[in-house]
Amino acid sequence: MNKKYRFLVVFLLAALLGLSLSNLSLAEKVTLNFWSDTTPGPGLKEQVEKFTNLHPNVEVNFSLYPLREYERKMALSLPAGAGPDVCIFNLVPTAHPYIKNGYMAEVSPEIMSFLQRTVESRYLDLLKIDNKLWCVPLNGPDDKILFWNKTMFAEAGLARAPDNLKELIDFACKLAKYDGKGNLLRSGISLRLSGAGAGVAEKWWSWLLNAGGIVVEETPSGKYHNGYDNQAGRETLKFYIDLLYKYRVDAHAVEHDVSAFAQEKTAMFKREAWACGYIKEHAPNLNYGIAPLPRYRRRYSIAMFAGLLVPKKTKHPKEAWDLIKFITEKENIKDFLRTTGRLLIGRKDIDYNIFLKESPKLRVVLEAYQKYEGEFFYPAIENWDEIYTNLAYRLVEAYKNEKLLDNPEGIAKVISDAAEETDDLLKEIGVYGEPEVHSQTLEEIWQ
Amino acid sequence: MPKYSKIKKRTIKVPQYLFCFYVLFPVVSAFLILRVIPISSTFIYAFFKFSLISPVKTFVGLNNFVQIAKDPFFKLAFWNTTVFVVLTVPVTFVISLILAVLMDRGIKLVSLYELLYFIPVVVPMVPVAMIWKWIYDPTYGLLNYFISFFGQSPKGWLLKSEIAIYAIAIMSVWKIIGYYMVIFLVGLKGISRRYYEAATIDGASSWQLFRYITLPLLKPIIFFVLIMQMIQGFNVFTQVYVMTMETAGAPGALVRVIVFDVYETAFRFFKMGYACSKSLVLFFVVLTLTIIAFKIGKEKRIPRRR
Numbered sequence: 001m002n003k004k005y006r007f008l009v010v011f012l013l014a015a016l017l018g019l020s021l022s023n024l025s026l027a028e029k030v031t032l033n034f035w036s037d038t039t040p041g042p043g044l045k046e047q048v049e050k051f052t053n054l055h056p057n058v059e060v061n062f063s064l065y066p067l068r069e070y071e072r073k074m075a076l077s078l079p080a081g082a083g084p085d086v087c088i089f090n091l092v093p094t095a096h097p098y099i100k101n102g103y104m105a106e107v108s109p110e111i112m113s114f115l116q117r118t119v120e121s122r123y124l125d126l127l128k129i130d131n132k133l134w135c136v137p138l139n140g141p142d143d144k145i146l147f148w149n150k151t152m153f154a155e156a157g158l159a160r161a162p163d164n165l166k167e168l169i170d171f172a173c174k175l176a177k178y179d180g181k182g183n184l185l186r187s188g189i190s191l192r193l194s195g196a197g198a199g200v201a202e203k204w205w206s207w208l209l210n211a212g213g214i215v216v217e218e219t220p221s222g223k224y225h226n227g228y229d230n231q232a233g234r235e236t237l238k239f240y241i242d243l244l245y246k247y248r249v250d251a252h253a254v255e256h257d258v259s260a261f262a263q264e265k266t267a268m269f270k271r272e273a274w275a276c277g278y279i280k281e282h283a284p285n286l287n288y289g290i291a292p293l294p295r296y297r298r299r300y301s302i303a304m305f306a307g308l309l310v311p312k313k314t315k316h317p318k319e320a321w322d323l324i325k326f327i328t329e330k331e332n333i334k335d336f337l338r339t340t341g342r343l344l345i346g347r348k349d350i351d352y353n354i355f356l357k358e359s360p361k362l363r364v365v366l367e368a369y370q371k372y373e374g375e376f377f378y379p380a381i382e383n384w385d386e387i388y389t390n391l392a393y394r395l396v397e398a399y400k401n402e403k404l405l406d407n408p409e410g411i412a413k414v415i416s417d418a419a420e421e422t423d424d425l426l427k428e429i430g431v432y433g434e435p436e437v438h439s440q441t442l443e444e445i446w447q
Numbered sequence: 448m449p450k451y452s453k454i455k456k457r458t459i460k461v462p463q464y465l466f467c468f469y470v471l472f473p474v475v476s477a478f479l480i481l482r483v484i485p486i487s488s489t490f491i492y493a494f495f496k497f498s499l500i501s502p503v504k505t506f507v508g509l510n511n512f513v514q515i516a517k518d519p520f521f522k523l524a525f526w527n528t529t530v531f532v533v534l535t536v537p538v539t540f541v542i543s544l545i546l547a548v549l550m551d552r553g554i555k556l557v558s559l560y561e562l563l564y565f566i567p568v569v570v571p572m573v574p575v576a577m578i579w580k581w582i583y584d585p586t587y588g589l590l591n592y593f594i595s596f597f598g599q600s601p602k603g604w605l606l607k608s609e610i611a612i613y614a615i616a617i618m619s620v621w622k623i624i625g626y627y628m629v630i631f632l633v634g635l636k637g638i639s640r641r642y643y644e645a646a647t648i649d650g651a652s653s654w655q656l657f658r659y660i661t662l663p664l665l666k667p668i669i670f671f672v673l674i675m676q677m678i679q680g681f682n683v684f685t686q687v688y689v690m691t692m693e694t695a696g697a698p699g700a701l702v703r704v705i706v707f708d709v710y711e712t713a714f715r716f717f718k719m720g721y722a723c724s725k726s727l728v729l730f731f732v733v734l735t736l737t738i739i740a741f742k743i744g745k746e747k748r749i750p751r752r753r
Contacts, residue, residue, distance in 0.1 A: 075714060075717055097501075101501045181600060194606070252603055
């Protein structure tokens, strides 16, 4: 054979051999794509590294995205048959449309028995959609809690957090500070007055719940309608307007939320337990307390679980569920919660006393949770984001309207217009049901 | 014609056609895939109701357009976008034309001014918007610091919708005037000096030179600039998104613009058919304005004397 051809044949044979060997090694190694939004990122990364050390044949590509980016990536990739092998979602709301449209896999039998062994049945029931389980809970229920600055309170002669709405307003008035021209320097309470997402509506919902209302109410027949075109809804909007323009304890121009609290620019604000981690990192010396939200007609909280799910399109379901089981096993979930400052309620296998000894703040958080008379979860409807976002836009506009002060007709119009839109959106997806007529007043219902 | 030359002609033509095909194929394919097919799909899907995450598509006829007519957020977005166009187009036009005329007159350091005005054009919009967001910050912003010297209290430049739209318009004008200045400059350089010389000899003032020579001869450039500005204005998105969205202090929907409304409808609420119908409305609005501009700008033909 000619030298040139001999070389070509040898080269081709070598290439074929190399290819088959590499295919062989590829077949042994499994690659999982794990996507998450940034908030639980550091805690999850730690667990993923531990998992890959113990399972050298599994490579996990762990990617973090800002929340809105994450939601968009999931929306674009899953219908296209792409996307991750493991993902995280807030239940019920965000995962619901993907579950309804068949993109998510039900938990495997092994995971089901793991959940039945380790999670209280009442929480398992809360996590079910269409009577089936689709995720393993990672943290929750993330009730809303009131953070209060003890130093500022002491300066104002206040020894504890407000217990009811009247005290909240009184305390906020005493805690707010102004400059020589009357501009607010330090807010008495930091409200969520603006933003581009459903968060504005969620924060308003927290106060609405305690007034006896709800954004989307479920009927006995399993349909939905707006639950705030009533006295509770009008009172809650009035509460905001009064705080802004009558008592002037908050303003649009001052800083808000956890960053304002950490910088001591507000005396009180409402958030979830994760804010403890933020404060620990940014203001470790801040002297603050945690309390349940002040009671009005009732003391309720909005709750939400975050869970780990496996999309149906994954080629490695066994490895994906193994990773999820690893992350949520007793010792690993405790490490995750320690790192992120989050809570996971309802685990039968976790001794919370030991766990909480290490984190005194989390103990206070749990104590606050226990004072709630009940919890409400987001409704299992696919356009919940549009409903809450559109409500948020109307609320943001209302908060800027000083003319709503001492204007019950104006407030009633804002609420009824928003409620009409909510009902229209529910009708659009065919889940609208007429509300029940109550003969009792809210005080009579919630006495 | 002799047989030999016919054969030679055929063998030359076919390779030429093949060459054209091979060269144009990648470009045309890319254009079809990235432009024609998506745009055609938008036209078709505007008459359907379907979700990004659901495979079912239902034909709904004009239902989406009926919904648009009742949609308060789209109306708000349309109004905000129109206000933005009305603010930015004339201001950009006038400032860039004045700058171009000054540059054309040969002021000192003209190259330096060209560079300074063109730098904002070449910097990407996102970092520019971020920087201006900080300039407008109510607590730490340079603008509030500057107005404090005049006894003014800090303003929420991006917190109140009535101010935010002006704040964004100012930033948008600042960013783009360099681009249109250069376009006008090119047009001005194309006008023969002889016209100005002749008019000057006849005693024309500076204003008359500008009014009766510069403007008429610059007409094609002027209409190009106006049309481009209108199209860009109606497609405003990046600076509004970066400066006003996704932060706790932002006014949210109050500076809502059409493209953001389409984006949110499609990728937040997953209502793809509805988003396509909104895109179609935007397309026809811009097309109508462009046709009107062309008709107004069409030069009257003077019939030839026979």
